Amino acid sequence: MSALNQALRAAFERRQALIAELHGQGTDCYRLFHGSQEGAPGLTVDRYGPQLLVQSFHQPLERDALLELFAACQAFLGSELLAVYNDRSQPNSRIDRTDPVCQPTPEALADLVGHEWGLNYRVRARHPGQDPLLFLDLRNARGWVRRHSAGRSVLNLFAYTCGVGLCAAAGGARRVVNLDFAEGNLAVGRENGALNPALPEMHFIQSDYFPAIRQLAGLPVAHRRGQRLPSYPRLAAEQFDLVFLDPPAWARSAFGTVDLLRDYQSLLKPALLATAAGGTLVCCNNLARVELDDWREQVLRCAAKNGRPVREVEVLAPAADFPSFDGRPPLKTLILHL
Template identity: 30%
Template sequence: MQLIIKQTPRFIIAEKPYGMTTHKVDDYKDGFKEFLEQKTGLDLAIVSRLDATTSGLILFPLKAFAGEINTSWQTDQTIKTYLFVTDRKAKTSETSIDVKSFIDQKGTEKVWYSNKTKPANAFSQFTFVSTISTDSGPLYLWQAQIKTGKTHQIRLHALDLGIPILGDTKYSGTPYFRLCLHCSELKIEGEVFTSKNPFAEMSNTYFPLIAEFEKRSRIYNVENQECFRWTHTEVSNGLLDQYGENLFFYVYFGNSDTAAMKQKTDVPKLKIETIEKAKSVTEWISSYFKKPVFLKPMYDRGKAPQKNELLRFQYADRKWSDDFAPMEWTAQENGLKFKLKSHQGQSPGLFLDQRENRKWVLHNSENKSVLNLFSYTSGFSVCAAVGKAKDVTTVDLSKSFIDWSKENFTLNELPPSPQFQFWSADTMHFMKGAINKNRKWDLIICDPPTFGRSDKGVFQIEKDVDLLLQNCFQCLNPGGQILFSTNFEKWNTEGLFQHVRKALPERSFKFVLEKTPYQSLDFDFPNQNQKMKSIFIKKIV
């Protein structure tokens, strides 16, 4: 994992992305520490913290060495260096400034204050680095070394000097899409660890997008043929997905903003208000990635009929087209191949937010009987089959999606076989038949839509999810699991856990609930309210 800069038998040095808390917020919102623990299998401790909005280097000792690492951390031999950006010019011409003050918390509020009249307990050294020219005026890059580790020390000392950090609205900074503070260097036990300056491209008009692209590049080494999300609501009203050789840019106009986009209404974003602006941004994206881009405008979702509009900007000849034949191509995920198609609704054939869940299925299906409900193009079914499942049953209402699923099986060298069954059927109707026939599975994957319609009736998740879960549980072998997920916007992760407990009362159903793998960090962070929620329901023997 590229986030880990150094791993020793005693500690980890990692690079925390901005927007991610250092540790868990509550039982349903984990932080960077818990994410690293799940990925590495290590038991980590905390000796220091970075604010959620701060990026950069952070040290986590293994718990067995927490005491001795904490002792090293508190000595003068440990040096922490930060970079920050402000839009305020310093009132002094000095380029190197020592700052000291008394820092303490204001009562029980999550706000701290700096007082220069009391004996100092916080010491920093600020050094001016450079001026950054931008379309909206000059910005100023500073370096800060802290000799103590008080909460919000750099932020408060910057405020004391009249140069509050850009994005630090808590301490009088100008609103921005992120707090422009980054831990760029750590020196501990004689060894120096460094991180790239994330503010180097701030003079570019599209810096908010560049920042997201570079943040993800620091986390993942994305190959050309892979599927990946390059922006996810953070900096604009657009989402950018990579499907192998093609990019898809979804721009949400009017009232079509997703719930995730509404979380940061106070943060200025790269607002794309017209189709002309969307096309201009698309052309820049194409040049940045050197790839063709499909532009998919999304208009007033839920309040007006969706226009099935799809534009394409071809990187090779720099031309637009809004009238082109449907295209098909192949992309990869977790080493598997998937068929993508240009004119098939909102997605070209793979829901990227399920990547880690599909990976789990790939590695946990061996010798299991697997049922995939609401299968779409059967990414989960392919993973189960390649993962040596005993048998795989795939169910979706759409015959065209079932045919597409079979294409994905063929792409992955999974020939037709009695162990692979495909059903074009209403899921609720299929489950009734399965119960009547006493069919059982070891793993049931269920990712229902919020709303669906068939000749058997209308499916609404709020109304029908209880019966759906109960039917799935009845069809589960002892010790088996349900992997249930939903994008229903009225539930958060905690709400999903609570609703499952309500749908499966303990007096009738014996089970334990477990967390699923964290989503990839190109989507929501573990500490954020996630659009796609998922849960394991394990039947107790």
């Protein structure tokens, strides 16, 4: 038995109870193998409903190893899934679309539907972006939002495909606003809404984070001397009962730089001010280099400095299919009760 096959079997054994629990909750989207922690760095295996998605980030898998992996997953789950392999070992994690190892079937690349917490989500193995349309490690956070949204106004920042917003709508939120700079991301969010027609309609704002959140927070949009800023939607100041902040590790635009390592405060301050008194701000940091204790201290200090002291703070662990045996998961989530 190969080393990879042994690692897969150990991972499956750890997940047996969890997957039974997830299926009982109406969830068929989860990670089957988290290679960085389970014996094969740079390799992930995810289920998205009827699809099995294997991704390699350091080096391509050989065909025999890939077929053996597909067979092992199918046998463990007891179902025939549509298999897709995305090699992302090229620069900037770009997917090798030439499929030199294993060509997926047209059915595997079609628009599919996966499920989480009983909700329907659009699934595409390949699309103009690089990442899957649903980040699985955020499942526990989406579940928390669903349980705590009843009657509240919810602002979903860096919304991506609006999974958090969808959970807020399912949880009975009275108003849900999804904000993202990419229209393609929000288009998938609209698809997710259409796949759940019984839910209330969500709202969508396509905008760079910085001008949008500063307007909502009642702050001026910063202008750099001698530089003309791109156009952006004009928004009225508004505070929300529940704000969800899940920025990427790094991004730059004409309005500012997202840098989770060096400058989380520039993201956090306006999000705090856009959170209503007595409200809740859920903030995430997915940078592995950031230590939870250091980041939590930074966040609490920023909140106090801006006149929004935190009454209570909770730490929300990632989903159990994303093990971190050293207790230092890359994704860190704080729930701030203001």
